[in-house]
Amino acid sequence: MTTTALGDGFRLADPAPHxxxxxxxxxxxxIPDDQLPRFRELIWRLSYMTHKDTVETEIVNWAxxxxxxxxxxxxxxxxxxxxxxxxxxxxxxxxRKVMSPRALRLTFSFWIHFAHWLxxxxxxxxxxxxxxxxxxxxxxxRAYGRSWDHDQRAAKxxxxxxxxxxxxxxxxxLIMPPWEDPAAVMSDFLGTRDxxxxxxxxxxIVHPAVMSPLLVWxxxxxxxxxxxxxxxxxxxxxxxxxxRGVSARGDSQVVVDYLKSLIAEGKPLPGFSxxxxxxxxxxxxxxxxxxxxxxxxxxxxxxxxxxxxxxxxVAQRRLRRELEPRHYGPDAPLVVPITxxxxxxxxxxxLDFDEITSLVLHLSTAALIxxxxxxxxxxxxxxxxxxxxxxxxxxxxxxxRYKITGRHFKGVTDDExxxxxxxxxxxxxxxxxxxxxxxxxxxEELESGDLLFSRSFSKGYRPSLxxxxxxxxxxxxxxxxxxxxxxxxxxxxxxxxxxxxxxxPEGPVVxxxxxxxxxxxxxRQPGGRIALAVQFGHAATLxxxxxxxxxxxxxxxxxxxxxGLALADALAEARxxxxxxxxxxxxxxxxxxxxxxxxxNRYAGTYLGKRELRALVKNPKLQVYEDPKAFLTCNFDAFKxxxxxxxxxxxxxxxxxxxxSRCNLACANISRTDSHIAGVQAEIDKxxxxxxxxxxxxxxxxxxxxxxTVLVEIIERHxxxxxxxxxxxxxxx
Numbered sequence: 001m002t003t004t005a006l007g008d009g010f011r012l013a014d015p016a017p018h019x020x021x022x023x024x025x026x027x028x029x030x031i032p033d034d035q036l037p038r039f040r041e042l043i044w045r046l047s048y049m050t051h052k053d054t055v056e057t058e059i060v061n062w063a064x065x066x067x068x069x070x071x072x073x074x075x076x077x078x079x080x081x082x083x084x085x086x087x088x089x090x091x092x093x094x095x096r097k098v099m100s101p102r103a104l105r106l107t108f109s110f111w112i113h114f115a116h117w118l119x120x121x122x123x124x125x126x127x128x129x130x131x132x133x134x135x136x137x138x139x140x141x142r143a144y145g146r147s148w149d150h151d152q153r154a155a156k157x158x159x160x161x162x163x164x165x166x167x168x169x170x171x172x173x174l175i176m177p178p179w180e181d182p183a184a185v186m187s188d189f190l191g192t193r194d195x196x197x198x199x200x201x202x203x204x205i206v207h208p209a210v211m212s213p214l215l216v217w218x219x220x221x222x223x224x225x226x227x228x229x230x231x232x233x234x235x236x237x238x239x240x241x242x243x244r245g246v247s248a249r250g251d252s253q254v255v256v257d258y259l260k261s262l263i264a265e266g267k268p269l270p271g272f273s274x275x276x277x278x279x280x281x282x283x284x285x286x287x288x289x290x291x292x293x294x295x296x297x298x299x300x301x302x303x304x305x306x307x308x309x310x311x312x313x314v315a316q317r318r319l320r321r322e323l324e325p326r327h328y329g330p331d332a333p334l335v336v337p338i339t340x341x342x343x344x345x346x347x348x349x350x351l352d353f354d355e356i357t358s359l360v361l362h363l364s365t366a367a368l369i370x371x372x373x374x375x376x377x378x379x380x381x382x383x384x385x386x387x388x389x390x391x392x393x394x395x396x397x398x399x400x401r402y403k404i405t406g407r408h409f410k411g412v413t414d415d416e417x418x419x420x421x422x423x424x425x426x427x428x429x430x431x432x433x434x435x436x437x438x439x440x441x442x443x444e445e446l447e448s449g450d451l452l453f454s455r456s457f458s459k460g461y462r463p464s465l466x467x468x469x470x471x472x473x474x475x476x477x478x479x480x481x482x483x484x485x486x487x488x489x490x491x492x493x494x495x496x497x498x499x500x501x502x503x504x505p506e507g508p509v510v511x512x513x514x515x516x517x518x519x520x521x522x523x524r525q526p527g528g529r530i531a532l533a534v535q536f537g538h539a540a541t542l543x544x545x546x547x548x549x550x551x552x553x554x555x556x557x558x559x560x561x562x563x564g565l566a567l568a569d570a571l572a573e574a575r576x577x578x579x580x581x582x583x584x585x586x587x588x589x590x591x592x593x594x595x596x597x598x599x600x601n602r603y604a605g606t607y608l609g610k611r612e613l614r615a616l617v618k619n620p621k622l623q624v625y626e627d628p629k630a631f632l633t634c635n636f637d638a639f640k641x642x643x644x645x646x647x648x649x650x651x652x653x654x655x656x657x658x659x660x661s662r663c664n665l666a667c668a669n670i671s672r673t674d675s676h677i678a679g680v681q682a683e684i685d686k687x688x689x690x691x692x693x694x695x696x697x698x699x700x701x702x703x704x705x706x707x708x709t710v711l712v713e714i715i716e717r718h719x720x721x722x723x724x725x726x727x728x729x730x731x732x733x
Contacts, residue, residue: 012167012168012169013075013076013078013079013082013083013167013168014075014169015039015075015078016039017038017039017040019038019039019078020036020037020038020039021036021037021038021041021077021081022037022044022046022048022049022081023049023081024036026049026098027048027049028049028050028051031048035048036048039078042061042062042063043059043061043062043063044059044060044077045058045059046058046059046060046101046102046104047059047101049101050100050101052380052384052409052422052423052470053383053384053451053469053470054379054472054473058101058104059105060077060104060105060108060109062074062112064112065115066116066118066119068119069118069119069124069125069126070115072125072169072171072172073108073111073112073115073126075168075169076111076126076161076164076168076172077108079164079167079168080104080160080164081104083164083167084097085097085098085163086163086164086166086167088163089159089160089163106153106157107157107160110153110154110157111157111158111161113154114154114157114158117137117140121133125171126161126172126173126174127170127171127172127174129174131175131176131177131178134158134175134177134178135189137158138151138155138189138190139189141154141155142190142191148190151190152186155177155179155186155189158174158177159177159180161173161174162174162175162176162177162180203516204506204507204513204516205506205513205516205517206506206509206513206514206517207502207504207505207506209502210501210502210503210504210509213487213491213499213500213501214501214509215369215370215373216499217366217483217487217490217499217501218366218369218370218373218483219366219370219435220342221362221363221366221367222363222366222370222435222438222442223435224340224342224347226340226363226366227340228336228337228338228339228340228347228348228351229351229356229359229363230363230442230445230446231336231337232334232336232351232359233356233360233446235334235335235336236334236356236357238303239299239300239302239303239304239353240299240303241303242302242306243299243302243303243306243307243308243309246306246307246308247308248310248311250307250308251311252307252311252314252315252318253315254305254311255305255307255311255312256315256318256319258305259296259319259323260322262327263322263327268327268328268329268330269296269327269328270296270297270300270304270329270331270332270353271294271295271328271329271330271331271332272294272295272332272354294325294328296312296316296328297331297332297353297354298312298313299353300332301332331352331353331354331355332352332353332354333350333352333353334352334353334356336351338350338351342490342496343494343496345494347490347494357457358486360446360457361457361479362482362483362486364443364446364457365479365480365482365483366483367439367440367452367453368382368443368453368471368479368480368511369480369483369514370436371385371432371436371439371440372511372514372515373514373518374432374433374435374436374518375404375430375432376430376514376515376518376519377406377430377515378408378409378410378515379473379476379511379512380408380409380410381407381408381426382406382511383470383471383472383473383476383511384407384423384470385404385440385451385453386406386450386451386452387444387449387451387452388444389404389405389406389440390404390436390437391403391405392437400434401431402431402432402434402436402437403429403432404429404430404436404440405425405426405429406426406430407422407423407426408423408424408426409423412424440452449469451469451470453470453471453476454469454470455471455475456469473510473511473512476510477508477510477511480509480510481508481509484501484509487499487501488500488501563617563657564612564613564614564617565613566625567613567616567617567623567624567625568603570624570625570633571595571599571603571616571622572599573626574592574595574624574633575596575600577673577674577675577725578593578596578597581724582673582674582675583674583718583724583725584671584672584722584725585671585673585718585721586632586670586671586718587667587668587669587670587671588668588669588670588671589722589723591621591671592624592633592635592673593723593725594621595621595622595623595624595635598619598622599622603616620637623636623637623657625657625658627658627660627663628679629660631672631676631679631680631683631714632663632670632671632672632676633670633672633673633676634658634663634667634669634670635669635670636669637668637669638656640667640668640669641658641667642664642666642669643658643660643662643663643664643667645662665710672714672718674722677715677718680711680714683711684708684711684712687704687705687707687711688708690704691705
């Protein structure tokens with residue numbers, strides 16, 4: 001490295017053209033030295049420092065930087081990667097000693113944008129930038145209307161240049177930005193920050209109307225159709241393997257005899273079901289040489305006969321005067337039985353030699369969806385799963401459970417707080433359903449390597465030094481979109497319109513939305529708050545509210561957000577029932593009506609953001625919880641809740657939500673509407689039907705009759721005490 005002396009043996013950063021850009025101790029071991037970027041090069045491949053298998057291309061192209069400032073910013077970039085982080089930057093709460101490749105790329109892109117802005121103002125040297133210039137630049141980036149956090153990162157990227165000033169040549173130094181003044185705050189320059197929580201909690205859930213059929217098709221693909229696809233995939237591999245080592249100069253007569261026998265028997269010649277290459281199509285012409293014949297499936301025929309594909313081409317040319325378009329079939333069906341069924345019919349008549357490659361990709365995608373959704377794992381965690389990660393544990397009580405051991409990355413840091421790029425094995429395995437275990441077993445049979453979800457099935461994929469072999473998130477998004485398209489095609493073909501997967505109103509279905517979605521569903525179940533914390537690894541104890549104190553704040557915010565959504569759903573349903581004129585009975589009938597009315601007046605027709613949902617959760621008058629299994633609504637008041645075993649023992653109740661497992665029909669928090677009573681009547685009809693059938697044992701039949709008596713009393717009480725609602729009653733009340 002060429003450096004400039006400063007005194008006391010210290011030298012400023014001034015790398016020579018041949019100097020390596022990336023610190024060698026951070027580079028992946030499989031990268032040859034001659035592939036590493038040198039300072040003279042304008043393309044720096046930062047992804048060579050990424051150790052995840054899901055690595056994507058991370059490069060900085062200094063050719064995009066204005067030439068007057070290019071050399072200076074390249075020297076600063078070299079210093080950031082190769083010199084220790086100054087203490088002035090480490091005092092920043094968001095700064096770490098080692099920046100990730102992605103953070104470096106974003107930082108360098110901010111610098112390039114800054115350089116363009118400077119050159120337009122006639123400033124061609126970093127040392128010439130003034131504090132006033134930096135203040136105006138903050139106003140400039142704010143005008144784009146991006147997020148506050150984005151603008152802050154752009155501003156902080158300039159702080160990094162200033163922080164390295166003692167290590168830089170004089171012309172490369174930047175004055176201290178005005179937002180770093182002790183008397184200043186960033187909001188002085190970028191405006192007030194939105195107080196809404198950032199991070200994973202802002203990720204929208206997959207809409208239930210989308211998630212339900214998507215999960216149905218994923219499970220169906222893995223459990224019902226998977227065996228057929230795996231069998232066809234093995235047969236395809238066998239056919240391809242049978243052509244290995246066969247000479248292309250062999251005799252084509254065996255192919256000619258095969259084709260003639262098919263024509264004589266009235267069977268179609270194996271053809272292509274999809275894309276046909278122009279070169280193959282042009283190789284087979286009719287008698288006059290003007291009409292192009294369909295293409296034979298060369299690989300299929302070659303594998304069936306054990307010859308080279310070139311011999312199939314030669315045979316087709318020899319028979320060009322005898323072959324006609326009517327002889328060709330639309331596909332090349334593999335000789336495998338079809339065992340999978342949808343409803344009462346086979347899901348397909350045959351599996352094509354070429355079609356199976358896309359079906360294998362869809363099968364892998366279905367396994368990915370099932371694993372990611374039903375486990376609650378983060379995208380990086382599920383995409384780094386390897387062969388043998390799932391084990392079955394036989395328990396003493398005779399039950400089984402499945403555990404997944406794998407890597408996690410979030411919060412995995414070294415002693416200095418730097419992220420460990422390769423992550424670490426999660427101390428506590430994920431406990432998953434059998435569906436997940438079976439999905440993993442499917443991809444273990446599909447994949448030839450250790451990774452469960454590799455890029456190997458992607459069309460045109462070629463391993464490179466740029467990244468690992470695991471599917472990156474953007475590729476997973478494309479695979480999911482393709483799977484949804486295929487599933488909808490099957491739903492239409494099989495006349496199952498109720499299983500169509502609609503377009504999600506929040507945009508593409510991406511992996512990180514699955515974790516958010518399963519949290520949404522789990523939290524709505526009895527005991528969901530605790531179950532969610534245990535599975536997601538956010539709790540250290542399961543005793544009462546003490547788990548909340550030991551959880552990560554982001555999960556608590558997520559749970560509160562979901563509680564607000566649940567309340568909004570219940571109140572919206574109450575508002576619709578009252579608007580339809582349903583009557584309301586029970587000790588809390590008036591509170592139910594008041595809550596629905598307040599929700600109507602305050603929130604109806606408005607967007608419920610996090611601020612509104614927090615206010616909803618805190619409003620004691622709007623604590624409305626539906627319990628369809630008990631045919632009632634709980635208008636929760638902690639001081640009246642009989643489901644609280646400690647009610648009356650302490651001055652302050654600890655419960656904040658109803659305990660559905662301890663619901664007491666004498667509770668003063670209960671209300672019922674006509675919709676609930678309709679459910680009660682349906683339950684009575686079912687009991688009567690079972691009694692008429694006489695199939696239940698006597699003890700069960702007697703208990704059912706006792707339950708029927710209680711249900712009849714509920715209906716009678718509702719009919720005699722219900723408060724009428726609707727527009728007319730609202731005016732008179």
